[in-house]
Amino acid sequence: MKLLFQHVTAVLMDRDRRVLSNAFVAVEEGRITAVGTEKPAGSFDRVIDGRGGLLMPGLVNCHTHTAMTSMRGYGDGHDLHTWLNDYIFPVEDRWDDRAIRAAADLGLMEMIASGTTCVADMYMRMPVVGKAIAQAGISANLCNGAIFFGEDFSPAACGDCAKQEELFSAWHGYDRGRIRVDAALHAEYTSTPALWEWIADFAKSKGIGMHVHISETQKEHEQCKASRGKTPIQALAERGVFDVRAIAAHCVFTERSDWDIMAQKGVTAVHNPCSNLKLGSGVAPIPGLLKAGVNVALGTDGVSSNNDMDMFEEMKLAAILQNGVHQDPLALTAWDALEMATVNGARALGRETGQIAVGKDADLILLDPDAPNLIPCHDAANNIAYAAHGSNVKLNMCRGKVIYENGEFLTIDRERILAEVRQYTIPLLFGK
């Protein structure tokens, strides 16, 4: 299948931040094969006329828990402790595979309709989530965040160690790497140095990446310093956790010394501004991280603390939040936010996505040229970062395959999933 986008405003997300007007982008066998302002030679099975609309790389959501979509708003309005212990954890005890699958599909619908083409998902029962991702068509780095509290760690004593192996065997490399598996530690405060060493070795032995929650709350950050005499980043780095490609979700309370370690080891900070604000965690020090040379990507976090999956919303919040908090209208720019949501996310996940360039994965989204909220378009990056909504996505292409177009899902049966969530998942989880 050879496909051509024509008459698009192509936001390349290259180093020079080029935007090509009236551009052509050709796609074949899952990859971008031509980009330019001249029509490429040859015939195409399908030509999509963008009528001047913005064509950009699909968005990379670098930290979420897709199946938690079924807990949207559940237990909101309580403090963090009550929310987790009285609402989230008891519900999580009730999951079965069927419910996880439907909840993952619900989250995927929301992601796909709002322009996400690649996701890093950390949750439980992940082999089932893998099935949902496989069918939906987007790319994903899946992981199962390991937790172990005991003194007497052994891989056999920690159920999550077996789950890392199981997930890796089931899904790593599926569909030419569309699905990959990363190793994962839930967090410093829910594990022990023995597990850190095991998980670091596991990741190295498999040649995969690492995904960890880092310094999301002031309490966990300060308690780590008090008990271990070092920050979570320092503590985990010492045990080799960051010796592989690694993403650190949140980083709200990371410090200058952490940033140096992250920059040196190539650890990506995943900024989740909606969740961090909503839960009262705080505002991550993004300008500091960027200045220190840390790769910063963007995530929605789980819907239970967001409460949606719209990466455009996340991009806008990232772009404006630092300006306000630092009283500096230039603290973060539209381009900064756009890079966080695309090319930086690709780097975080070790993927050839997030850019419109020959040889890259054909992960592309086309925005509606007639959406009133995108008119006028004085500057493409400004319109994307500050004015666009997920609902402006007319077409979502993952690895060369159109999976969503004009409101229709082409890989997910929308009606069946909505019915399944309403009739099975919600009654199972919430008894109603």
Place this chain on the structure above:
Amino acid sequence: MKLLFQHVTAVLMDRDRRVLSNAFVAVEEGRITAVGTEKPAGSFDRVIDGRGGLLMPGLVNCHTHTAMTSMRGYGDGHDLHTWLNDYIFPVEDRWDDRAIRAAADLGLMEMIASGTTCVADMYMRMPVVGKAIAQAGISANLCNGAIFFGEDFSPAACGDCAKQEELFSAWHGYDRGRIRVDAALHAEYTSTPALWEWIADFAKSKGIGMHVHISETQKEHEQCKASRGKTPIQALAERGVFDVRAIAAHCVFTERSDWDIMAQKGVTAVHNPCSNLKLGSGVAPIPGLLKAGVNVALGTDGVSSNNDMDMFEEMKLAAILQNGVHQDPLALTAWDALEMATVNGARALGRETGQIAVGKDADLILLDPDAPNLIPCHDAANNIAYAAHGSNVKLNMCRGKVIYENGEFLTIDRERILAEVRQYTIPLLFGK
């Protein structure tokens, strides 16, 4: 025309924060005539089945500059001074009535499609904006922000005084009060005490409200204190500016003593979180204002500093921003944000809107029951404040008249306006 909404989840926005499941809401002659869980007697010209979707009061955008929509993103990425002087002001010099009308229509399309039913608009050439509002069908409090820098104030010397009179004569009371006119002062720092006294007397003599920008930036707030020995709120209050129903836009740097004056005089603070963050102004002290008993409403500000008109986005940002900044997940709740966007806005503008109750204006919006991002719905307020997008609005009714439904504008010719903006307004303003 008698109209009935049935099988809706009605978010009443009453004092008890009631949400009625499987509810009926009847509408006749522009007003709500019945609300309850029993079907009202009588026959109806049209029955709209909400299929369990959320029916809520239309959103009240209490501070914007609608026609600035045509400057979306123009000059972004510069500091405030450069942005205003090198971009916004030169463009504003080029306006003509035809361009203002098309730009206002563009902004109205965006507002209507995202659920706004009432707006407070301060800008220039306002009689033309009145024409756009009259046709579009929403309610509006229009005003022309007066500016005067000279020492020798007289109503004749200040062109904006005549404009207040002209706007009042042209539009105040139109269509049974659907359009009203308020007096307006641009700001303390762009005017003099003599103008303040004139405008206060003008508002009192006409029996209308007042609209002023207040303490948006730290600089203007501190300069006022340095030069006048008092805050903008204190300075204007002394000259009678707040002796009528009044709305104070921004209030980012207002202080405890200001809040007491505002609470005592019934001045509404209009929170514009997107704009305040984007421009690097800061974070308004909303929990303090609310605790002091000040009515707090919500606005998008102009698109040139937002850069969109989606009040759902504004509501979400309002709801989560204070939590993050104060590191308290309960600093502001979903209900607080919802009240700011509806019933508090109605109070600010002196209107019978913002609630679903018998006798109120039938300003109602219906959300899509099958939008994946609104499923599940554990709590209506949470879903509205945290998860809903403007694009979830299936139907917008203003004063009993459906003006938008399933993506179609029923009062505005979408194609004509988009063409007019593209072919006339943009070339005129930006020379391209």
